[in-house]
C-alpha cells in the first residue's frame with residue numbers, strides 16, 4: 001500500500017515529482033504484442049522505461065538479461081526494465097516506485113503494461129486511477145491497441161472485447177500487413193479500417209511492417225508534450241477527427257450482411273453501431289457545479305457505457321485556467337487545472353467514445369446542465385429525442 005513508500009521520496013527535490021506516464025499495450029490474442037515488445041525492448045529509446053508483462057517465459061528475453069532482481073524486475077541492456085506481474089499490478093507498480101525513491105533506479109520515464117489478449121484494458125487503468133497513491137505518481141498516457149491486419153476484421157465482428165480495445169485506443173497499430181497478399185485480403189483490410197473509422201476516428205494509426213511502431217510514435221500520446229512539458233490539447237483531443245465520423249454512424253454500415261443471425265451478441269452491425277465516437281463543444285463557459293453534476297450523472301448512471309471521455313473545459317468561475325477531464329468508463333482522473341489555455345481556442349471541447357449511449361442523449365444532458373448551446377455540431381436526433389424517454393434506454397438507436 002501507499003504507506004510502504006517513504007513519504008520524503010516525493011519531496012527530495014522541490015515540489016512533488018511529476019507523475020510517470022503509463023501506457024497500456026493491448027490487442028487481441030495473437031495480434032503480435034509479444035513480437036512488437038521484443039523489438040521495442042532492444043530500442044535505446046526505451047531506456048528508462050519499465051515494461052510490465054504477465055510472463056517472462058513468453059517473451060524470450062533471456063539473451064537480453066543483465067540483472068535479475070529479487071522483486072521480479074530485470075534490467076535489460078537497453079536500460080529498459082522488465083517486470084512480471086507477481087502478486088498484483090498494484091504491488092508491481094509500487095515496487096517500481098520504491099526502486100526509484102530509494103535511488104536503486106536513477107530514472108523512470110515511462111511504464112508500459114502489456115495486457116493478455118482477451119483483457120478489457122479498462123480495469124487495468126482503473127487499478128491505477130482508483131488507487132489514492134498510485135494515481136498521484138502515475139498518469140495514464142495512452143492505450144495502444146494492436147490490430148492484426150489479416151484477422152482483424154473477423155475478430156472485430158465476433159468479439160466485443162476486440163471492439164472495446166480498439167475503441168478506447170489512442171494508437172491503433174496494424175500488425176501483419178506483410179501477409180496481405182491477395183485482393184480479398186486487401187479488401188478486408190480496407191473494410192477493417194472503415195470499421196475502425198467508426199469505432200475510433202481519432203486514434204493515430206501506425207503500421208509495424210512499415211517501421212512506424214517505434215517508441216516515440218507509440219508513446220507520447222498524453223496531454224503533455226514530453227519535450228516541452230507544455231500541454232498539447234489539440235493533439236490530445238484530436239476532436240477534428242470526429243467530425244463526420246460521429247454523426248452518420250447510421251449510414252456507415254448499411255449494406256453489410258448479417259452472418260450470425262439475431263441471437264444477442266452476434267449481430268455484427270448492431271454492435272459496431274452501438275459504439276459511437278462524438279464530440280461536444282460550446283463557446284459558453286460552464287459553471288463548475290454544472291460540470292460536476294453532468295459528469296457525476298454520466299458516470300453513475302451510464303459509467304459502463306462510457307468507454308473513454310477526454311475534454312478541456314472553460315469554467316465560468318475561472319475562465320482563464322481550463323480544466324482537463326479524462327475518464328475510462330465510470331472512473332475519472334482527478335481533473336487537472338492548466339495554468340493557461342495552450343492556444344487561442346478557448347472552447348469547451350469533450351470527446352466521447354460510448355457504447356449503447358446515443359450522442360443525442362449525452363448532448364441533451366450536457367445542455368440541460370450547462371445551459372450551453374452547441375452550435376457547431378448539429379444533431380437532428382438531439383432536436384427530436386426526449387432525454388427523459390431515452391434515459392431508460394438499453395438498446396441501440398436504429
Ligand SMILES: Nc1nc2c(ncn2[C@@H]2O[C@H](COP(=O)(O)OP(=O)(O)OP(=O)(O)O)[C@@H](O)[C@H]2O)c(=O)[nH]1
Pocket residue numbers: 027028029030031032033034035036116117175176177178179208209
Ligand atoms: N508475418 C507477420 N507475422 C507476425 C507479425 N507480428 C506478429 N507475427 C506473428 O504472429 C504470431 C503471434 O504473435 P505474438 O507476438 O505472439 O502475439 P501476441 O499478441 O503476443 O499473442 P498472445 O500473447 O497470444 O496474445 C507469431 O507467430 C508472430 O511471429 C507481423 O507483423 N507479420
